[in-house]
Amino acid sequence: MADGRVPSAQSGENLLFLTDEQLRQGIEAMFFAYRGFTADPDRILSDMAYGRAHHRAVHFINRAPGTTVNNLLNILGVTKQSLNRVLRTLIEDGLVESKVGKADKRERHLFLTEEGHALEQKLSDAQRVRMRMAYREAGPDAVAGFRTVLEAMMDREMRNAYGRLKDSGT
Amino acid sequence: MADGRVPSAQSGENLLFLTDEQLRQGIEAMFFAYRGFTADPDRILSDMAYGRAHHRAVHFINRAPGTTVNNLLNILGVTKQSLNRVLRTLIEDGLVESKVGKADKRERHLFLTEEGHALEQKLSDAQRVRMRMAYREAGPDAVAGFRTVLEAMMDREMRNAYGRLKDSGT
DNA sequence: AGCATATGTCAGTGTTGTTGACATTCCAAG
């Protein structure tokens, strides 16, 4: 257990003998890959006064236009105060529009402005370029496996949120 | 381009027609999965006075005992000031030991103490549990694909660093 | 001796997370 080696780890057909070492490699792969994954948008954002949090907000508002603050909160998994700071600057800068709800006036429905869409496009273009290259390099089967493992790695609530978004986009 | 739909996306054999929508789903999967990936250690760390940065340092020192500060700097991709803050607290708290290099006395070689190992074990255990479940749920083929895509997503330097670590562990 | 390298430190700043307090709005029980 200390070393992570398993005496005789034959690669069974459906049984998975997973050594600590194999899992550790997966952990490190996640770490390094996520760094690459965020590197391109981060570069773009650092030139502006924005950060990764702004990116996330813009992404999901674009993805689900008219979503409420509370909704966004649940998806992003941060406190409303944290999100609010980000949202405020985005609204002040004219990238996001906040409309008071018609049915429930407590709610604010969020939309991207023209300018907001432009930023979203710019950021996600950068991210998609890398994603596309990785997908092409790895091939379709690998991509399917990639997605399967990622889904299995999510918390349950997030798996649900992800599923809803996925379906809405089709 | 605006909508991300591709006119006739037949699934060719080796050609990959990737719609923006497919890529976007991959992006979101990465986001949600990474949150799950870090959730368990984060919970443990927040009870102590440590954060994710400490986890990373402890992980890689455990992985490559005797590594130098500079080495760690390159792997973690942060500034020395940032790393130093973390390292200082870890050394003060007796989790990490810093030994002056024998060949080159400018270098400091980093090791985990008994106590440091204990924390590393605790953190990576939590992370491996989730990883193991995800791997089991997804199956061996999916895991292989997962790793392939992640590697393709890394920056080149990181791919090299990852490769070296991977080999050293076998 | 003189320059480069490796490390550590101090000071300042920015993003992003947190908690606490509070205003507004809705809804349902009395």
Next chain:
DNA sequence: CTTGGAATGTCAACAACACTGACATATGCT
């Protein structure tokens, strides 16, 4: 209808952790 609780969103203050820039120290190399 009023009142109190729940839901929603905002403001303020603080902590973690990244960054830059400047500088000190010790060492290695030519």
